[in-house]
Structure formats: structure tokens, C-alpha cells
Amino acid sequence: MAIQQGFAVHALSFDYGQRHRCELEAARKVVRALGITDHIIAPIDLRMFGGSALTGDLDVPKHRDPLDPNGGIPVTYVPARNTIFLSFALAWCEVLQAEDIFIGVTAVDYSGYPDCRPEFLEAFERMAGLATKAGAEGTARYRIHAPLLRMSKAAIIRAGIGAGIDFAMTHSCYDPAADGLACGACDSCILRRRGFEEAGVPDPTRYREQ
Amino acid sequence: MAIQQGFAVHALSFDYGQRHRCELEAARKVVRALGITDHIIAPIDLRMFGGSALTGDLDVPKHRDPLDPNGGIPVTYVPARNTIFLSFALAWCEVLQAEDIFIGVTAVDYSGYPDCRPEFLEAFERMAGLATKAGAEGTARYRIHAPLLRMSKAAIIRAGIGAGIDFAMTHSCYDPAADGLACGACDSCILRRRGFEEAGVPDPTRYREQ
Numbered sequence: 001m002a003i004q005q006g007f008a009v010h011a012l013s014f015d016y017g018q019r020h021r022c023e024l025e026a027a028r029k030v031v032r033a034l035g036i037t038d039h040i041i042a043p044i045d046l047r048m049f050g051g052s053a054l055t056g057d058l059d060v061p062k063h064r065d066p067l068d069p070n071g072g073i074p075v076t077y078v079p080a081r082n083t084i085f086l087s088f089a090l091a092w093c094e095v096l097q098a099e100d101i102f103i104g105v106t107a108v109d110y111s112g113y114p115d116c117r118p119e120f121l122e123a124f125e126r127m128a129g130l131a132t133k134a135g136a137e138g139t140a141r142y143r144i145h146a147p148l149l150r151m152s153k154a155a156i157i158r159a160g161i162g163a164g165i166d167f168a169m170t171h172s173c174y175d176p177a178a179d180g181l182a183c184g185a186c187d188s189c190i191l192r193r194r195g196f197e198e199a200g201v202p203d204p205t206r207y208r209e210q
Numbered sequence: 211m212a213i214q215q216g217f218a219v220h221a222l223s224f225d226y227g228q229r230h231r232c233e234l235e236a237a238r239k240v241v242r243a244l245g246i247t248d249h250i251i252a253p254i255d256l257r258m259f260g261g262s263a264l265t266g267d268l269d270v271p272k273h274r275d276p277l278d279p280n281g282g283i284p285v286t287y288v289p290a291r292n293t294i295f296l297s298f299a300l301a302w303c304e305v306l307q308a309e310d311i312f313i314g315v316t317a318v319d320y321s322g323y324p325d326c327r328p329e330f331l332e333a334f335e336r337m338a339g340l341a342t343k344a345g346a347e348g349t350a351r352y353r354i355h356a357p358l359l360r361m362s363k364a365a366i367i368r369a370g371i372g373a374g375i376d377f378a379m380t381h382s383c384y385d386p387a388a389d390g391l392a393c394g395a396c397d398s399c400i401l402r403r404r405g406f407e408e409a410g411v412p413d414p415t416r417y418r419e420q
Binding site: 014042043044045048077083084091092114117119126130132186 | 250252253254255256257258259260261282283287288289290291292293294297300301302305322323327328329330333336337338339340341342345346347372394
């Protein structure tokens with residue numbers, strides 16, 4: 001979407017000790033397919049703090065309803081993760097003399113993570129202007145873009161298909177098998193699967209549980 | 211100061227590709243002397259982005275007046291560094307079920323770094339409440355404490371002496387020699403030196419340039 005809007009894109013991924021580290025290989029493929037030549041994978045092992053199912057301390061919940069309003073924020077929440085991700089993006093953005101940071105969060109079909117919500121993104125954007133030399137000197141006005149924020153998974157999939165994305169390259173599962181097969185039962189698989197169904201698009205994901 | 215206020219302290223330092231990496235050994239000594247048993251040194255090599263004299267791209271300016279109001283923000287500014295530091299602290303804080311983060315910035319005798327100013331800290335604190343599960347659920351109210359914020363270097367030194375700190379253990383220089391000797395000419399050395407003079411306290415620092 002950033003490319004469609006005319007931006008020159010520099011891609012940033014994080015090797016943060018996630019169970020689904022195979023998402024980095026997926027990110028490399030997507031970056032290559034889009035013709036992006038600058039891709040940093042930042043090693044920041046958040047297992048040093050623990051406290052999340054995604055970084056290995058706890059089991060990934062299965063077969064829940066991710067959209068249950070009484071479900072609470074699940075243990076797959078990684079403490080301050082998107083704050084850390086955006087902080088690194090802000091650092092690189094300032095070095096590149098860029099102003100625009102894109103993040104792929106959604107607050108529609110999601111698990112209720114606090115750092116996917118618009119109020120968080122707005123507060124981060126405000127803080128970014130005060131945190132940086134370019135912001136303080138008025139030579140840059142940082143903007144956090146979250147084009148998926150108010151889109152359902154079905155709408156995201158349709159937009160991706162429209163942009164020529166091959167979703168077979170992509171990865172969502174929180175708890176894949178060693179061979180990369182998706183579990184089919186974590187929040188991320190459930191939301192992805194429903195999204196393909198609702199969009200009426202064949203789901204190319206290889207699931208362990210059918 | 212946090213200990214004096216009765217907090218149980220967990221210490222966090224960053225191995226971020228800084229020239230003055232020997233500050234980590236100083237941090238270890240201070241942590242040990244204070245009886246703190248939990249100290250994480252987070253490896254986050256910011257040389258991946260560059261753009262700062264502190265992470266090696268550029269020379270450290272010498273013999274400037276750090277307090278010259280026309281001096282601008284010097285190249286020793288590390289893009290978004292304190293934002294990144296505080297983001298990691300926030301992650302650990304949430305895992306520890308703590309609420310209070312202390313950071314040793316000052317906005318009096320300093321080089322004008324934007325991420326040492328009270329308005330930045332306030333914006334970060336506000337964002338932290340929205341970024342986290344504990345903040346969103348109302349089970350924690352994160353506070354960023356900067357007890358040195360409005361203190362001169364002389365006042366900081368006097369407070370340290372009063373708390374029994376042996377400043378011979380500490381390190382400030384941005385550009386130390388391989389043996390750890392301070393350069394005596396960078397902003398950090400100049401401010402430290404003046405601080406000891408103004409405080410009327412003998413400076414235990416070993417300087418290369420006298």
C-alpha cells in the first residue's frame with residue numbers, strides 16, 4: 001500500500017525470539033517480490049524479558065474465539081512489542097531523513113492487543129515528534145500510517161489480491177510446526193482462515209489441522 | 211535515588227554499539243556496589259541504522275561549549291535512542307508487574323538532546339499507558355521518573371556523594387581510549403568536569419588530556 005501511494009520503501013522486520021520465526025523468511029520473499037532492495041531484520045531477542053506465549057514462556061491458546069469481547073487480551077500479547085518495533089522504525093526513519101512509518105496492525109479482526117489500537121498509534125506519533133532531533137527542530141513531521149487499521153481480514157485479503165500479492169508466500173500462524181505448517185487453531189490462523197472464507201478467495205495456507 | 215525512595219530495583223543497561231562500551235563495565239560495578247542483584251544488559255546494536263557519532267559513523271566533537279544555545283543538537287545524538295531504551299524498560303516493567311521506570315536524563319547541564327526533555331518523557335508516559343495490556347486493563351499506571359531532570363551536574367554529584375556513590379567507578383566520556391581513559395574534551399567530559407569543579411568535589415576521573 002505504501003508503494004501504491006508512491007513511497008520509496010525501506011523494509012524492517014524483527015527477529016525477536018518469536019516462535020514463528022519462519023515469518024522472517026516469508027517477509028524476505030514478499031520484500032523481494034515487491035522489488036524492495038533495502039530490508040533490515042533487527043535482532044532484538046525479547047526472550048530476555050519473557051512474559052509472552054509468542055516468545056516461548058507459555059503455551060499458545062488454541063480454538064478460542066479471538067473476537068469474543070469477554071476473552072480479554074490473550075497471553076500471545078508480547079509486552080510493549082509494537083512500541084519497541086515503532087521505536088526502531090523511528091530511529092531508522094530519522095537516519096533515512098524519512099517521515100512516514102507504515103505498520104500492518106488492524107483493530108478489527110484482531111485479538112484485542114492494546115498496541116494495535118488507533119489511540120496507541122496517535123500517542124506514539126505525538127511522542128515521536130518530541131523524541132527526535134528532526135522533530136524537535138521542525139525539519140520532519142513523523143506520521144504513523146496503519147492502512148489496515150480499520151479493515152477486516154477479508155478486506156485486507158481482497159486488497160492484497162488486488163495488489164498482486166501471492167498469499168502463499170505469507171505467514172500468519174503463531175505456532176507453526178518445524179516444517180512451517182500452520183497450526184490452524186491459534187487466533188492468528190482462525191482470523192486468517194475466516195478472512196479467506198469471507199473474502200471468497202481460496203486459502204493457499206498449508207494447515208496441520210484441517 | 212530509587213533505592214532511597216524505597217523501590218526494589220531491577221537494572222537495565224544497553225549494549226547498543228556505543229563507542230564508550232566501557233560504560234557497561236562501570237554500570238556493572240555500580241549495580242554490584244548498590245546490592246542490586248537483577249541486571250539485564252540488552253544487546254541492541256544500533257549501528258544497524260548508523261547516523262550518530264556515538265555509534266561510530268562520525269567523529270565525536272571536541273572542545274565545544276555544550277551549553278551554547280546556538281550550538282544546536284550535536285551529532286552525538288543517537289536517533290530515537292532514549293525512546294528505544296524506554297520501550298525496552300516498559301516491556302520489562304510490564305513483565306515484572308512493576309509500574310515505575312527511572313531514567314537518568316538531565317535537561318539542565320546537557321547537550322540539548324530532544325529525548326532528555328520533560329515534554330518527551332511526559333509524552334512517552336502517556337503512550338505507555340495505551341501501549342500495554344496492564345495499562346489498557348487499568349491494572350498498572352506507568353510512571354517515568356527522571357529525578358536528575360532539573361538538577362545541575364554539580365547538584366547530581368553532590369547527591370551522589372551524599373548517597374555514598376564512588377564516582378571513580380563511573381564513566382561519562384563519549385570517546386574513551388582503549389584503556390578507558392576519558393578524553394577530557396567531549397561534551398560529556400566537559401559537563402562532568404565542570405560539575406565536579408562547581409560541586410567543590412575532587413574529580414576521580416582519569417583524563418587523557420589534562
